[in-house]
Every structure is written in C-alpha cells, then in structure tokens.
Amino acid sequence: MKSFAYSRATSNAQALEAARARGTQFLAGGTNLVDLMKYQVEQPVTLVDINHLALTEISQIDGGGISIGAMVRNSDLANHPLVRTNYPLLSQALLSGASPQLRNMASTGGNLMQRTRCYYFNDISFSACNKRAPGSGCAALEGYNRIHAILGQTDKGPTSGETCIATHPSDMCVAMAALQATVEVEGRGGRRTIPFAEFHRLPGNDPSRDTTLREGELITAVTLPSAKFAKNAFYLKARDRNSYAFALISVAAGLEMEGTTIRSAGLAMGGVAHKPWRIPEAEKALAGQLASPENFAHAADILLHGAHGYEHNRFKIELAKQGVVRALTVAAQGTSEVA
Ligand code: SF4
Numbered sequence: 001m002k003s004f005a006y007s008r009a010t011s012n013a014q015a016l017e018a019a020r021a022r023g024t025q026f027l028a029g030g031t032n033l034v035d036l037m038k039y040q041v042e043q044p045v046t047l048v049d050i051n052h053l054a055l056t057e058i059s060q061i062d063g064g065g066i067s068i069g070a071m072v073r074n075s076d077l078a079n080h081p082l083v084r085t086n087y088p089l090l091s092q093a094l095l096s097g098a099s100p101q102l103r104n105m106a107s108t109g110g111n112l113m114q115r116t117r118c119y120y121f122n123d124i125s126f127s128a129c130n131k132r133a134p135g136s137g138c139a140a141l142e143g144y145n146r147i148h149a150i151l152g153q154t155d156k157g158p159t160s161g162e163t164c165i166a167t168h169p170s171d172m173c174v175a176m177a178a179l180q181a182t183v184e185v186e187g188r189g190g191r192r193t194i195p196f197a198e199f200h201r202l203p204g205n206d207p208s209r210d211t212t213l214r215e216g217e218l219i220t221a222v223t224l225p226s227a228k229f230a231k232n233a234f235y236l237k238a239r240d241r242n243s244y245a246f247a248l249i250s251v252a253a254g255l256e257m258e259g260t261t262i263r264s265a266g267l268a269m270g271g272v273a274h275k276p277w278r279i280p281e282a283e284k285a286l287a288g289q290l291a292s293p294e295n296f297a298h299a300a301d302i303l304l305h306g307a308h309g310y311e312h313n314r315f316k317i318e319l320a321k322q323g324v325v326r327a328l329t330v331a332a333q334g335t336s337e338v339a
Pocket of ligand 1: 116118119120121128129130131132137138139140141163164165166207
C-alpha cells in the first residue's frame with residue numbers, strides 16, 4: 001500500500017472543504033476502498049474519514065417514504081423495523097450480500113460507490129483494463145469472463161480504449177433501483193437529488209467512471225418513496241456459493257397486487273451490467289396483467305432484450321430469464337418473513 005495522508009471530518013462542510021484537494025477520497029466503511037488500496041488499484045493522496053458525520057439516521061419523510069443517512073451501516077439498514085416491514089425487498093437484498101462482519105462496517109453511501117469485482121481490474125499485473133488504466137484495453141473480453149456483463153456493455157475489441165464488460169457488484173443497489181430510490185448529494189455547488197437510474201452509468205466511451213457523481217460531491221442520503229411492495233417482494237440471487245459471494249445474476253421483484261392482478265411492479269437485475277439493470281417498459285408490461293408465468297416471461301424478455309455474452313458467461317442469459325420468472329412468481333405468492 002502506498003502511503004497517504006489521513007484526516008477526519010466532523011461536519012459535511014469540513015468534508016467538502018477537504019475534498020477540494022487533488023487526490024482526496026472519502027473513507028466510509030472502507031470495506032472495498034481499503035482492499036483496493038492494498039492492491040494499489042486506488043492510490044489516494046488523502047483519505048478523509050467521514051465515519052463521524054451525522055448521517056446515521058433512518059427517518060420517515062413527508063408524503064410517505066423514508067430517508068436513509070449515507071452512513072447507516074448495511075446491517076442496521078437491513079434490520080431496521082421500518083425497512084423490514086415496509087421494504088422487505090431491500091432487507092432481503094442487503095442480507096444476501098457479503099458477510100455479517102462486512103455488513104456491520106459497510107455504509108449505505110459506500111455500498112453505492114462499490115467498484116466492480118472484475119478480476120483484471122483488481123489485479124495490477126494485468127496491464128489491459130480501461131477502467132483502471134484508461135485507453136489500455138480490456139483483458140476480460142477474451143479472458144475469463146464468467147462474472148461479466150451481458151447487457152449494456154461496450155465491447156469494441158480487447159484493445160479498444162472504450163471496451164468494458166464489467167458488472168456492478170452491489171445487491172443493495174438492485175433493490176434500490178426496483179424501489180425507484182433517489183440519491184441526495186452535497187457538493188461545492190450545493191445540494192442535488194439524483195434519480196437512482198441516473199446515479200450509476202454504463203461504460204459508454206469512458207469505462208473509468210462508475211457513477212455520475214461530480215468531483216468532490218458527498219452522498220448524504222438515499223430516499224425511498226412510499227412503500228408499495230411490502231406484501232409481495234422477493235430478491236433472488238444466483239451465485240457460485242450460498243454465502244459471501246457476488247451475484248452471477250440477481251433479481252429484485254416487487255409487485256403491488258389486487259387479487260391476482262398486478263397493479264404495478266418494480267423490477268431490476270444485478271450481475272448483468274455495469275449498473276443495476278432496470279427497463280421501465282418491463283414494469284409497465286406487467287401493470288394491469290394477471291400474475292401468470294406467460295406475463296412474467298414476457299417481462300423477462302423485455303428486460304433481457306439485446307443480451308449477449310462471451311465464452312464463459314453465455315449461460316447468464318437463460319439463467320437471468322428463468323431468474324426473473326422465478327422472482328416474480330415468488331413475489332406474487334407473498335413476501336416471506338425476512339430471516
Ligand atoms: Fe477492466 Fe472493465 Fe475490462 Fe474488467 S471488463 S478488465 S474492469 S475494462
């Protein structure tokens with residue numbers, strides 16, 4: 001690990017002021033950033049510790065919905081009574097991720113900022129990685145790409161400076177995408193609210209950027225709209241091990257039901273793209289329809305439209321389709337008690 005300066009912020013203003021210096025990064029739970037520093041993938045000049053900011057509340061907001069402070073730990077969020085009761089999809093997603101020890105440290109804001117677990121990104125002995133070294137190419141395209149993207153990727157060839165087939169690793173963010181959360185941020189230009197679908201980005205022609213956060217901006221909270229899917233929600237995660245593993249594919253499915261008819265739906269996938277994958281047309285296609293295998297398969301087809309894989313991950317396309325149908329089927333049967 002390269003040496004770095006460390007400072008501790010006790011107010012948002014202090015954190016934002018410290019972030020003016022070049023090479024500064026915020027340190028929240030550190031469960032991803034510190035690993036990346038050890039691998040020398042990240043080499044901040046200064047770490048500004050934001051663990052002491054007053055961003056640890058979960059509170060109800062006007063018009064229904066809740067506000068989740070950026071420093072709320074993943075385990076506290078998953079187990080909070082308001083979340084367990086009203087947003088079981090979020091609880092299920094959080095509890096499917098990482099390990100209890102990591103969830104005790106990891107923060108809401110930090111979870112949003114997680115970087116891909118692409119093997120070639122995390123290992124600096126591979127020189128070709130456009131995300132880590134812009135313009136260097138992509139070792140994953142013709143390498144071992146089992147965990148990589150099937151949707152929304154840029155794949156112009158292994159030497160193209162634009163290629164990236166990495167996936168976003170978070171489970172929490174997939175549930176937040178389906179719930180249509182918003183992200184509250186504060187920067188030198190003031191505060192702004194970013195719709196969840198616009199927070200993470202596809203690689204496009206700049207794979208080095210994971211989010212639309214501007215330089216020096218601090219995530220202060222995530223807001224969830226009033227709960228619609230409390231009674232019919234299911235987070236499905238397919239992975240190589242039953243715990244402490246990232247999703248090969250995951251599906252966050254929430255349904256608002258009237259008898260056997262779907263009034264509205266929230267649907268997003270993880271493990272398939274550079275960001276949580278949500279296509280609003282798939283949700284619209286379910287609205288007003290019977291909760292049937294045919295309608296669920298139709299929504300899956302819309303979500304997976306245009307999917308294509310590589311030597312080691314083509315299986316994900318069928319797995320994802322089956323996963324969407326399964327998640328919607330279980331959600332329609334009613335939310336099970338969160339463990
Ligand atoms: Fe790097 Fe993206 Fe290619 Fe992985 S998929 S090696 S992160 S450019």
